[in-house]
Amino acid sequence: MPDNADEPGDYLIAPAPQGPGLTRRVTGRDQTGAEVEIPVVEERPLTIYLNGQEIVTAMTIGDHPRYLAVGFLRNQGMLGDGERVTAIDFDEELETVVVRTALQTSYEEKLRKKTRTSGCAVGTVFGDMMEGLEGLELPQTEVRASWLYTLARKINTTPSLYLEAGAIHGTVLCQGDRPLVYMEDVGRHNAVDKIAGWMFLEDVPPGDKILYTTGRLTSEMVIKTALMGIPVLASRSGFTAWGVEIARQVGLTCIGRMRGKRFTCLAGDARLLRDIDPESVPEEDRKSRRKGAGA
Structure with missing residues (x-):
């Protein structure tokens, strides 16, 4: 379970679809009865501790465990701004x-208050989901439509577990028209948490970033993005009404249904600069994302 892999292109971290232990070849039969062998994504448990306290066991593909652990704690409000992480000990066996952390922590009360969400895998938020959003102000940065088209084309053609085996979600941290960090996992929240962990440990500023996800734009995805300080959230998938409502409340730009020439912005449209004629954008190569249709 390495925290680094060979990154193609301009990515700082990219998927490693051929990485050891991420998939397994499984034999079955197709619709005609013919024998087929396909790659199937592995998932395994990872138990996260904060100091001496067990917090949660997540089902994950197993890559970047340190980023996942730190990002989960960060997104649950268990690692605050300025908190000093003194060590991250991963035991693969x-x-x-x-x-x-430098200061001892205690989250027994938060652990008693759980909200089950619509997400896959972990999909659990401790305490009040809206905690921390009051008074939140996201940067009024600009996002260009031309960036969105470029990002979608780059991300959708990047070699990934999604294209290799499906049954996976991807989340990509972007700056302008450049994808920086591309994380995948069986749950979209795990993928977001990995990015949050990387940003926290690398001290990466969020104000000029875009978060792209292959998953639905739900309330929890909106909340996590806003609390990470990222002003723009984009997805190939659709929205939930509560997700849109919260995005409007906190001033988050929320763009969904990004396919080919089309996208829809349901919140934060004032940030969006439509600087390109959609008719000049090539149609999406349907093979680029449908190979992994099991996702």
Whole structure:
């Protein structure tokens, strides 16, 4: 479970679809009864500890465990701004990550208050989902439609577990028209948490970033993006009404249904500069995302 892999192109971190232990070849039969062998995504448990306290066991593909652990804690409000992480101990055999901080923490009350969400895998938020959004102000940065088209083309053709095996979600941290960090996992929240962990540990500023996801734009995805300080959230998929409502409340630009020439902005349209004629954009190569249709 390495925290780094060979990154193609301009990515700082890119998917490693041929990475060891991420998929398994499984034999079955297709609609005609013919024998087929296909790659199937592996998933395994990872138990996250904060100092001496067990927090959660997540089902994950197993790559970037340290980023996942730190990002999960960060997105649950268990690692605050300025919190100093003194060590991150990963034990592959025990399937555990222990995040150690300079100050001791106690989250028994938060652990008693759980909200089950619509997400896959972890999909759990502790305490009040809206905590931390009051008074939040996201940067009024600009996002160009030309960037969105370029990002979609680059991301959708990047070699990935999605294209290799499906049954996976992807989340990409972007700046302008450049995708920076591309994380995948069986749950879209895990993929977001990996990016949050990377940003926290690398001290990456969020104000000029775009978060792209292959998953639905739900309330929790909107909340996580806003709390990460990222002003723009985009997706190939659709919206939930509550997700749109929260995005409007916090001033997050929320763009969905990004396919080919088309996209829809349901919140934060004032940031969006339509600087390109959609008719000049090539139609999407349907093979680029449908190969992994099992997702």
